[in-house]
Each structure stands twice: as structure tokens, then as C-alpha cells.
Amino acid sequence: MKLTKIDDSRLFWAVAAAICVAATALAVFHPLLATDTACRYAPMAEAFAAGEWAEAFHPRFGVGFPVLSGTCVFLSGCDGYAACSAIAALAWALGAIPVFRLASRVFDRRTAWFALILYAICPQPYLWALKGLREPFKLLGVLLMADGVVRSRDGSGRTAVLFEMCAGLALMFLFKCDAILLGGLLALAFAFCDGWSRRTWMMAASGALALQPMCFVVWEWTGWWLPAPHYVTILEKVFGG
């Protein structure tokens, strides 16, 4: 069987859609209990859905997850735990798309199919999703940005690459504090590969915009306009605050 000779684009999108539907459905009906989700993300989601803003956000845990899972609770009426698991499972499933495209770009179509299979059957990332953790968002962000950096080298799909980088950067900046630095570094790598073109500056502008909600939450808690609380700790050490 020669997979490379088959026009498999439609097949790929069908498989990706099936993974998304199956993963989200399983997570909604059978989420796995995890301490982090039971103590943080699920109560945050329900607080967001109830409009209790003071309890919906915490500087250490990003604003993206409470907004997405809280919206899911508000729209569907499911509990916070199921919402977190469903949203995380969707993020994990969407990760299959950049994995396929990345492997296809670096090697060939057959390698891309193997990469997709390996990604889909590995239990670790999927268990993070079933538990409603934030890792699948960081995973999706890293994959999108890595694909964007690799694509910027050959100059293909200029608008699509810009969209990919903006989405990846937003995921890195809004979901996990420890991913902010990495998001910035990958954006810098993209800028160098892309030759500081107009789309680099558009990506930078969207990234700066994505940082503002986190800055607002940190400012409300600490009085510093910074995207993560550990930067406040560092600055306070430097300036003796």
C-alpha cells in the first residue's frame, strides 16, 4: 500500500474530526477525577458561569481556561468538571492537526500518518485531557508555534502561518504562566526565520494584546502590570519591594 500516492487530505480531515468528536464525548461523559481540576479549574469554571469574577480567576492559573470552561458551563449547563475535561479533550484532539502537518512538512505524508497514529494512541496526553488539566492547551500552543516556525522557513501559506502563530501565542500566554517565556522565545524564533516581515509585527501585536488579561489579574492582586506572579517575585527581589 502506498499512502504517499493517495490524495489523503479528505481522509485526514475526517480522521481529525472523528478524534475531536470521540475525545470530547468521552471526556464529557466519563471525566477522570484529578485533584487539580476538583480544587481549581472546576470551581473556577462554575464561578465564571455564575458571574462571580473574584473567584473565577487566580493569577497563577491563567484566564483562558476559566473563560472557555466557564462559557461551556454557562451554555451547556454541565458541571464544571465535565466542562474542563471536554474543553481539554478538544484541545488535545485539535493537536492532531499540527502534528500531522508538521510531520508532513519535515518528512512525508506516510510519516505524517504514523505521527498522527502515535499521537492518538499515546495515553499520557489524553489522560491529561480526561482529567481536565491545562496541559493540552500548552501542548496545542507548542505544536502550532513549532509548525509556524518550520513553515516560516519556506514562506508557504502566509496568512495561515500568521493565524497559526497568533493562536499558538494566545494559548501560551493565556493558559499557563510557565509557558509565557517559551511563547515569547518561539515568537522570536519565528521573527528571525520570517525576516521581521509585516506578519511578524502583526503576530507581536496580537501577542501583546493576549497578555493584557493576565496582566490585569496580576495587577489586581499585586499592583504590578505583569503577565505572571513569579515575575513580580523576581522584580521585588531586584528592587527590594
Place this chain on the structure above:
Amino acid sequence: MKRSSGVEMEALVGYFQSAPLPLSLAGAYWLPYAALAWAAILVRVFTGCFRKIEWALLAVFAASVLIEAIQLAVDGFKFSGESTWGLPRYFGVFAPLFWVWSAYALSWLWSASANPLVRNACRIAIVAAIGWLAVFPGIIETAGLYAGGARADVETATAKIAKIIKADYAGPSRQSEAKRTMKEYFTTRRPVVFGDFSAAAWAVRGQSEGAAQGFGLCPYEPDYVCFRLYDGGYRSPEERFVRNPRRAGDYEYLGSVHGGEIEGERTSWRIYRRRATPGRSRAPGIDPDTGKPVISRTKTTKQQGAGK
């Protein structure tokens, strides 16, 4: 006979989580895939086939790991740092970038030989390996977590615990004053339920001890404390509040109210409730001579029976 469950996998994950960082990382990158990826990378580098685009992808992967490690190093490689935690899943999210070479290795093996016999043998081996990985860790172990593992035990027990606490609790639904801590997220919900698994608090929509259990971060006093059987005994309030012996006496065992221990799928649980008049200077379980708590480990009827 020992019941087969998903606990073995949880224990394995727990092992990697508690292991030193290098071993932890090996676990994070999913060994069967990582071994293939390293083999593919080394062969391609040493045969001069490693292209610029691969170096770019490898650089992205290495930079991602490095940034995470630097943040961990800034925090002094503590398990619970300011910016990041020493958990394999913090590093494991970069693994799919690495798996591109695992996929390449499989793709190469798929048509490695011109000899039809060898080629077909390779293909059968690949399909069998993928099938085994998909079915064994992917489906059977995951299904085990649902069917009879710790999850089922906790779900069964917490459903019963929630029912008891909801019927018993008569206090306010919110704290009178919100106390915030930067280290951890807490709500003002009541009742505050401490215990061996935070799902007990989630099931009553109360406040737990927090995701970082055992760090003493929760700014609120618990209304209830739920313990499950472990190592042949329970953590009594005396043991739980060992640093503050007087608090132990503030809690009473609720067994007489709801009829004894709560049965999960595999373990038994106990609930303790805060007394209406706390602050006894000499609580039960405190040695009157030393003032230190007496640690008691009570065997359950289940265990006593099992020993016969």
C-alpha cells in the same frame, strides 16, 4: 485475591513523578516512542541525512525543554516552585515534537527492505506494536481506571460522603471573609472539607484543602475531615493536625451519626466533623503527660476479617 485495577498505572505514573528529574523526563517522553526517536535522530545525524528543517524542529524541542528546566532551576529545583513545578507533565507536553522522528523510524521500517519477506515481517511487527500500544496502555489501562480503580473507589465513597455532609451541615454557604493566597486558589464556599482526596469537597461543592495538599496553604478551618483507609489504618485528626495538637480535639468522628465507616469500591472512609464548641485544651488522643498527640491506627472490620 488482589483485584486488578488501574492502580498499577497510577503507581507507575506516581513513580515517575517522584523520581529524580532525569528519570522523570524519561517517563515524560513516553519511552517506547522516545527510544525510536533517538535511534532515528542518531542514525540520520551520523549518516549525514539530518536536514536543516530537522535541526530547526530539534532546536524548538530543545529550547522548549531548556526554558522549562531554567524556570525550574530558578526555583531551586523544588517540586513546587513559583513559576513551574517539577512534574513530568510540564515537560511531557513537548514530547509530540520529538515523536515526529519516532514516526519517521516507523515509516522507514515500513519499506526498509526490498525483500518481500523481510518487508512484510517488518510491517506485521509495526502493526502489532501499534496495536499493542493502542490496546494495552491506551484502552485497557484507561478502562481499568474507570472500571475498578482508585477513581471508582473515590467516586463511590465521595457520593456517599457528599450525601452525609449535605444532610449534616447547617452552617453558612460562604465564608464571612474572603482570604486570598498567591500560592493556591481557594473559594469562599462552605463547607470546607479536608481529606485524602479533594473530590469529597468537590462533590458537596465546598472548599477543599487545595490542590497542593499537605502544604498547609488553605486559609480556612475545615468543617469536615474525610480519611480513607491506608497502610492498615486511618489518618486520625490527631495525626493529621500533628503540628497543632489542640485542633485534633476540635473534631469528632461522625460514625455514630451515619452508621459507621463509608464503603468505597476498595477502601473504607471516615468522616470527622468540627465540634460545635471547639477549643478544648486537653483533647482526646492527646497524651496528658507530654501534650503530644497519640497516633492511632484502627483496623477495620474488613481487614480483621481478611486476616483470618
